[in-house]
Amino acid sequence: MKYVSTRGQAPVLDFEEAMLTGLARDGGLYVPQDIPRMSADEIAALAGVPYEEVAYRVMRPFVARSFSDDDFRAAISRAYAGFGHAARAPLVQMGPNHFLLELFHGPTLAFKDFAMQLIGQLFQTALARSNRRVTIVGATSGDTGSAAIEAFRGLGSVDVFILYPHGRVSEVQRRQMTTPDEANVHAVAVDGDFDDCQALVKAMFNDFAFRDRVGLAGVNSINWARVLAQVVYYFSSAVSLGAPHRPVSFTVPTGNFGDIFAGYIAKQMGLPIDRLVIATNQNDILHRCIAGGDYTKQGVRASISPSMDIEVSSNFERALFMAHDRDGSAVNGLMDELATSGGFRVSENAMTALRADYDSGMVDEAGTSATITRALATTGELLCPHSAVGVDVAERHLQSAPATPMITLATAHPAKFPDAVEAATGIRPPLPNRMSDLYERNERVVRIDNSLSAIETLIEERIAK
Numbered sequence: 036m037k038y039v040s041t042r043g044q045a046p047v048l049d050f051e052e053a054m055l056t057g058l059a060r061d062g063g064l065y066v067p068q069d070i071p072r073m074s075a076d077e078i079a080a081l082a083g084v085p086y087e088e089v090a091y092r093v094m095r096p097f098v099a100r101s102f103s104d105d106d107f108r109a110a111i112s113r114a115y116a117g118f119g120h121a122a123r124a125p126l127v128q129m130g131p132n133h134f135l136l137e138l139f140h141g142p143t144l145a146f147k148d149f150a151m152q153l154i155g156q157l158f159q160t161a162l163a164r165s166n167r168r169v170t171i172v173g174a175t176s177g178d179t180g181s182a183a184i185e186a187f188r189g190l191g192s193v194d195v196f197i198l199y200p201h202g203r204v205s206e207v208q209r210r211q212m213t214t215p216d217e218a219n220v221h222a223v224a225v226d227g228d229f230d231d232c233q234a235l236v237k238a239m240f241n242d243f244a245f246r247d248r249v250g251l252a253g254v255n256s257i258n259w260a261r262v263l264a265q266v267v268y269y270f271s272s273a274v275s276l277g278a279p280h281r282p283v284s285f286t287v288p289t290g291n292f293g294d295i296f297a298g299y300i301a302k303q304m305g306l307p308i309d310r311l312v313i314a315t316n317q318n319d320i321l322h323r324c325i326a327g328g329d330y331t332k333q334g335v336r337a338s339i340s341p342s343m344d345i346e347v348s349s350n351f352e353r354a355l356f357m358a359h360d361r362d363g364s365a366v367n368g369l370m371d372e373l374a375t376s377g378g379f380r381v382s383e384n385a386m387t388a389l390r391a392d393y394d395s396g397m398v399d400e401a402g403t404s405a406t407i408t409r410a411l412a413t414t415g416e417l418l419c420p421h422s423a424v425g426v427d428v429a430e431r432h433l434q435s436a437p438a439t440p441m442i443t444l445a446t447a448h449p450a451k452f453p454d455a456v457e458a459a460t461g462i463r464p465p466l467p468n469r470m471s472d473l474y475e476r477n478e479r480v481v482r483i484d485n486s487l488s489a490i491e492t493l494i495e496e497r498i499a500k
């Protein structure tokens with residue numbers, strides 16, 4: 036199994052290399068050269084199987100010879116052992132034909148644990164056998180960073196630096212990043228927004244001398260291994276509702292497009308997914324693009340669903356690559372335009388390809404809050420604001436397509452965003468018992484300017500110790 040870059044100019048890599056590299060050297064993202072298919076019989080055979088076994092069967096062909104069967108099984112088993120729910124990704128019903136996929140039972144209470152916990156185990160296995168050391172650098176709007184820190188804390192062959200926008204993450208998110216006391220964990224508060232943090236990380240990866248000197252590795256959602264880990268719960272949930280004999284649709288609260296792109300991969304593998312519905316908050320560049328073909332930045336406005344306050348949706352590049360029949364030079368052109376003029380128009384042909392799989396919807400701040408209130412009244416569920424964005428878009432979509440079961444991804448636990456939930460319901464959602472002392476732990480963080488040299492200097496100083 037080989038991986039190629041969406042910009043067509045980086046070396047072709049195997050799974051392990053693509054995982055350890057993250058961003059391709061031509062600035063692109065790795066995608067599999069061919070997407071393996073599962074037969075209807077193989078999909079049907081996933082019914083009633085434990086999550087870890089579904090994970091093994093779905094991901095195995097993508098990993099190929101990078102890990103032995105035993106090593107891969109062991110990594111999966113360690114990755115999900117710390118989850119607080121036996122089903123790992125349980126479904127609950129929200130209404131007629133509408134289901135919520137709870138992806139928040141991992142150690143940091145957001146879906147990113149599914150991928151990050153696995154990546155941590157796979158990095159450890161790969162680095163230990165080649166005696167290598169890497170510096171992991173990631174940008175976060177809150178949830179990626181805490182998930183990465185939780186996955187890599189205390190690992191001997193890794194330092195992890197997480198850049199987050201100062202003052203723009205929730206207190207729970209911040210504390211999950213700043214309270215681990217292992218020496219290999221470095222939380223960095225940047226004076227800027229999430230796109231600034233993401234741009235700093237990209238710039239570090241494009242500084243090849245620095246990249247090689249510190250052994251830079253990326254675990255942001257651009258990392259193919261993360262997308263892959265997220266493919267699994269599309270299978271487990273769809274099969275619970277009758278796939279492959281019955282098609283299902285998914286609505287996905289979307290920011291960087293990693294989670295929903297995993298759904299696209301599941302569909303390409305043969306899972307009968309009817310529609311993949313992109314749900315955005317007021318930062319609706321993806322919705323505007325699907326609706327009108329125009330991907331133009333308008334400036335990020337902080338919302339109550341901060342993990343989706345994104346305009347440079349990095350994994351959308353993978354969707355564009357597929358929509359352009361894997362033409363790396365076409366993607367290169369669009370990304371150049373985005374960098375120089377702040378936007379681009381998607382061609383008619385590519386829009387037709389995108390619309391064959393994706394629908395979209397947007398929810399503003401008042402609508403998000405109203406959905407949290409309504410869901411509690413009609414189902415007793417407390418939704419986090421991101422999940423609420425998904426639920427509102429899904430309910431509207433269901434009105435036009437009521438016959439196909441809709442699964443909405445609940446991307447975070449309500450206790451991760453207690454202020455928004457309390458404002459909408461009057462209830463302050465408590466943290467699960469296993470992390471109830473979070474507010475008492477000591478915090479450790481370094482604050483820096485939005486400057487490439489400042490962050491590079493910090494990293495070199497810290498890893499020299």
Ligand SMILES: *Cc1c(COP(=O)(O)O)cnc(C)c1O
Pocket residue numbers: 145146147178179256288289290291292293294295342343421422446447
């Ligand atoms: C990261 C995140 C999202 C967005 O996921 P993408 O893969 O970036 O589209 C949505 N909700 C929550 C809670 C998140 O942490």
